[in-house]
Amino acid sequence: xxxLAILGLLKEQDLHGYELKKRLSETLGPLSSASFGSLYxxxxxxxxxxxxxxxxxxxxxxxxxxxxxTGSLGGELAAFRARKPxxxxxxxxxxxxxxxxxxxxELFHELLRTAGESSDDDRTFNLQLAFxxxxxxxxxxxxxxxxxxQLVERLTKARTAIRTGRDRLDMYTSSLMEHGTETTxxxxxxxxxxxxxxxxxxxxx
Amino acid sequence: xxxLAILGLLKEQDLHGYELKKRLSETLGPLSSASFGSLYxxxxxxxxxxxxxxxxxxxxxxxxxxxxxTGSLGGELAAFRARKPxxxxxxxxxxxxxxxxxxxxELFHELLRTAGESSDDDRTFNLQLAFxxxxxxxxxxxxxxxxxxQLVERLTKARTAIRTGRDRLDMYTSSLMEHGTETTxxxxxxxxxxxxxxxxxxxxx
DNA sequence: GCTCCGATGTATCGAGTCGATATATCGACC
DNA sequence: GGTCGATATATCGACTCGATACATCGGAGC
Numbered sequence: 001x002x003x004l005a006i007l008g009l010l011k012e013q014d015l016h017g018y019e020l021k022k023r024l025s026e027t028l029g030p031l032s033s034a035s036f037g038s039l040y041x042x043x044x045x046x047x048x049x050x051x052x053x054x055x056x057x058x059x060x061x062x063x064x065x066x067x068x069x070t071g072s073l074g075g076e077l078a079a080f081r082a083r084k085p086x087x088x089x090x091x092x093x094x095x096x097x098x099x100x101x102x103x104x105x106e107l108f109h110e111l112l113r114t115a116g117e118s119s120d121d122d123r124t125f126n127l128q129l130a131f132x133x134x135x136x137x138x139x140x141x142x143x144x145x146x147x148x149x150q151l152v153e154r155l156t157k158a159r160t161a162i163r164t165g166r167d168r169l170d171m172y173t174s175s176l177m178e179h180g181t182e183t184t185x186x187x188x189x190x191x192x193x194x195x196x197x198x199x200x201x202x203x204x205x
Numbered sequence: 206x207x208x209l210a211i212l213g214l215l216k217e218q219d220l221h222g223y224e225l226k227k228r229l230s231e232t233l234g235p236l237s238s239a240s241f242g243s244l245y246x247x248x249x250x251x252x253x254x255x256x257x258x259x260x261x262x263x264x265x266x267x268x269x270x271x272x273x274x275t276g277s278l279g280g281e282l283a284a285f286r287a288r289k290p291x292x293x294x295x296x297x298x299x300x301x302x303x304x305x306x307x308x309x310x311e312l313f314h315e316l317l318r319t320a321g322e323s324s325d326d327d328r329t330f331n332l333q334l335a336f337x338x339x340x341x342x343x344x345x346x347x348x349x350x351x352x353x354x355q356l357v358e359r360l361t362k363a364r365t366a367i368r369t370g371r372d373r374l375d376m377y378t379s380s381l382m383e384h385g386t387e388t389t390x391x392x393x394x395x396x397x398x399x400x401x402x403x404x405x406x407x408x409x410x
Numbered sequence: 411g412c413t414c415c416g417a418t419g420t421a422t423c424g425a426g427t428c429g430a431t432a433t434a435t436c437g438a439c440c
Numbered sequence: 441g442g443t444c445g446a447t448a449t450a451t452c453g454a455c456t457c458g459a460t461a462c463a464t465c466g467g468a469g470c
Contacts, residue, residue: 036457037456037457042455094464
């Protein structure tokens with residue numbers, strides 16, 4: 001769900017593709033990554049869906065030297081158009097800054113609520129949690145409980161797999177599975193702390 | 206690296222697609238998953254590369270009732286050919302059992318050694334470890350150390366991201382990152398135990 | 411000044427994966 | 441006899457990744 005990440009970041013601030021990519025890999029760290037090969041198509045998809053609009057197409061090709069003091073807008077435009085053909089095809093230093101639309105905000109909340117309902121993908125949940133502040137307490141609690149249930153199920157299956165494959169499993173595989181279940185247990189405890197904190201705040205209102 | 210998982214499973218036993226899928230999602234659990242949409246193309250790729258060969262195309266369409274006692278092989282074949290066209294296109298209960306070739310064994314070891322050299326993908330490493338028993342101690346130690354280095358780097362980046370984004374981060378995101386770094390720390394400790402065990406055995410020889 | 415390099419920036423391509431779906435058979439249960 | 445769920449192979453469209461192409465800018469070094 002790259003769309004969710006894009007919309008979430010653009011909700012806070014208008015950004016262009018390259019900057020978006022940097023924030024995805026730095027700020028959101030390994031929670032989302034994403035490459036240009038998926039980012040730019042995603043931006044076009046979202047723009048086509050009316051969730052984004054190109055706020056500003058900042059042509060950095062505009063020379064630094066001052067434009068003649070005629071104040072003529074026509075001259076500006078002519079110069080702009082004249083420069084365009086120098087770009088043989090795509091690319092270059094042209095910035096395309098995107099902003100989120102009302103439709104985009106709606107889509108964002110839609111994705112934030114429903115993503116991860118089917119599919120217990122870790123990265124999707126991380127992304128949802130990273131933007132959980134945009135949800136009301138009830139939806140947030142629902143999301144956390146749903147995730148908890150998924151992890152409990154995963155734990156059950158993992159334990160069954162360990163019990164079933166006893167003896168057949170070599171040292172490395174069993175160590176891997178053991179460590180995996182411990183990690184899942186800790187994830188559940190962590191979720192429980194988040195849920196408890198959420199309910200505490202609910203009571204205090 | 207679905208190929209690695211397939212080759213690893215077929216190294217132990219000849220299997221057909223559906224059974225392979227079951228083992229991938231049950232035995233190897235959430236370490237690998239894989240869907241039919243990637244499994245069958247992968248099988249065809251491996252077969253085309255000469256890493257696998259179809260050991261047995263078990264036509265379950267063969268009727269259970271005994272063939273007339275003529276002992277005529279020609280009759281058998283004719284009946285077999287006659288039944289074929291009843292399958293309009295693909296699918297059905299026909300089993301195609303695959304076996305690994307010498308070329309496949311080579312490819313397996315190649316993948317086992319080199320996979321995960323670039324890209325610190327968790328699932329790839331898990332898969333490598335699950336088949337680590339097929340490597341010699343030296344290669345195994347190298348693999349573990351390489352993974353350790355990747356996790357340490359990930360930890361450093363994560364800590365920098367937390368320090369950099371202090372204050373700007375809301376409660377949910379910081380909790381997520383905190384929990385992420387703790388998990389990575391535990392992964393490193395676990396790796397250290399595996400490395401230590403490996404070196405202990407090395408000494409005892 | 412000049413040139414080369416690395417960061418900035420948009421974009422596409424091929425290959426691989428997923429989830430959904432189509433097709434078909436089998437055994438079991440009512 | 442008829443439906444249902446498991447077994448089985450296969451493809452489709454949508455999405456993602458990593459590599460690559462193209463293009464410009466700023467600075468470091470000569």
